[in-house]
Amino acid sequence: MEIIFYHPTFDTPYWIAELSKLLPDARIRGWERGDNAPADYALVWHPPVEMLQGRELKAVFALGAGVDSILSKLKAHPEMLPESIPLFRLEDTGMGIQMQEYAVSQVLHWFRRFDDYQALQRQSTWQPLPDYTQEEFTIGIMGAGVLGSKVAESLLSWGFPVRCWSRSRKQWPQVTSYAGEDELNAFLQGTRVLINLLPNTAETVGIINQQHLSQLPDNSYVLNLARGVHVVEEDLLAALDCGKLKAAMLDVFSREPLPKESPLWLHPRVTMTPHVAAVTRPKEAIAYIAQTITQLERGEAPGGQVDRVRGY
Numbered sequence: 001m002e003i004i005f006y007h008p009t010f011d012t013p014y015w016i017a018e019l020s021k022l023l024p025d026a027r028i029r030g031w032e033r034g035d036n037a038p039a040d041y042a043l044v045w046h047p048p049v050e051m052l053q054g055r056e057l058k059a060v061f062a063l064g065a066g067v068d069s070i071l072s073k074l075k076a077h078p079e080m081l082p083e084s085i086p087l088f089r090l091e092d093t094g095m096g097i098q099m100q101e102y103a104v105s106q107v108l109h110w111f112r113r114f115d116d117y118q119a120l121q122r123q124s125t126w127q128p129l130p131d132y133t134q135e136e137f138t139i140g141i142m143g144a145g146v147l148g149s150k151v152a153e154s155l156l157s158w159g160f161p162v163r164c165w166s167r168s169r170k171q172w173p174q175v176t177s178y179a180g181e182d183e184l185n186a187f188l189q190g191t192r193v194l195i196n197l198l199p200n201t202a203e204t205v206g207i208i209n210q211q212h213l214s215q216l217p218d219n220s221y222v223l224n225l226a227r228g229v230h231v232v233e234e235d236l237l238a239a240l241d242c243g244k245l246k247a248a249m250l251d252v253f254s255r256e257p258l259p260k261e262s263p264l265w266l267h268p269r270v271t272m273t274p275h276v277a278a279v280t281r282p283k284e285a286i287a288y289i290a291q292t293i294t295q296l297e298r299g300e301a302p303g304g305q306v307d308r309v310r311g312y
């Protein structure tokens with residue numbers, strides 16, 4: 001079995017060495033321009049078109065959870081990957097715990113009013129503030145998939161009311177499930193902290209916009225952990241400035257790196273991280289890919305296959 005690997009920043013020799021331990025019969029090589037030798041599987045992130053085009057692959061693996069970049073490249077270059085070749089993505093593989101850490105720490109930061117206390121500290125003001133209660137801090141998770149479910153679980157354990165919104169209704173213990181466009185407004189109207197974990201698809205681009213933000217209660221919060229294109233940044237800033245939103249924490253942006261001139265950098269109630277909410281953990285990802293390849297070789301149907309029409 002031949003496997004080719006391409007990632008613009010990962011440590012290719014490490015990935016090859018670790019994957020070889022789990023797939024001892026495979027010959028694994030880092031792909032370089034000009035390499036047209038046969039391959040059965042390709043492991044990729046932002047692959048050049050020529051890496052995949054014209055190959056008779058058994059499957060392609062995206063080395064992350066989101067497949068928006070590879071699917072948008074496929075729109076422009078459908079010849080890169082015929083429909084008959086399945087595309088797999090990473091499901092959790094250590095990203096769930098990272099999303100839990102991120103969401104729980106930020107929700108608790110807002111819930112315990114550390115943002116307000118930091119503002120008071122800057123004015124040298126000693127001023128205890130009234131506590132918030134869990135009942136007034138309903139968490140609304142958009143995107144009830146692999147990562148959304150992990151985040152829901154962790155916030156439930158801190159006693160917050162949790163609701164989720166997705167395409168189809170979920171039966172999760174203690175979580176109120178809203179489904180489809182018809183229920184989006186009702187979902188938003190009872191959400192105090194909106195956490196976005198949707199995939200980037202034609203239906204979800206720009207979904208956090210003026211119209212939807214206006215449905216949230218006043219003094220709400222937005223935590224964007226998914227993709228920058230979900231948020232209309234001017235609408236978010238307007239919502240912060242009119243008091244609809246109390247604060248926003250953003251990990252992802254419509255343009256990355258965020259341009260220096262973006263007003264988000266200096267807004268006093270915006271905090272940000274540079275797209276690090278959950279990164280690919282090599283050990284877990286390698287074990288997952290090795291297991292999936294083994295299942296494919298046995299003729300089984302493993303999980304994690306992307307529905308290219310649906311877009312995630």
Ligand SMILES: NC(=O)C1=CN([C@@H]2O[C@H](COP(=O)(O)OP(=O)(O)OC[C@H]3O[C@@H](n4cnc5c(N)ncnc54)[C@H](O)[C@@H]3O)[C@@H](O)[C@H]2O)C=CC1
Pocket residue numbers: 065066067090091092095142143144145146147148165166167168180197198199200201203204225226227251252275276277278279312
């Ligand atoms: N900031 C970061 O570091 C990272 C961000 N991500 C982002 O998180 C996203 C979610 O990842 P997973 O949970 O693994 O994806 P997933 O595919 O398991 O879950 C997606 C969820 O969104 C829902 N959904 C999709 N389209 C919808 C629509 N039009 N309306 C309502 N609900 C819809 C689905 O029903 C599903 O519940 C990824 O696509 C990626 O963009 C993932 C990893 C790291």
Ligand SMILES: O=C(O)C(=O)CO
Pocket residue numbers: 063064065066067275276278279280
């Ligand atoms: O895996 C993904 O989709 C990511 O965004 C990694 O940062």
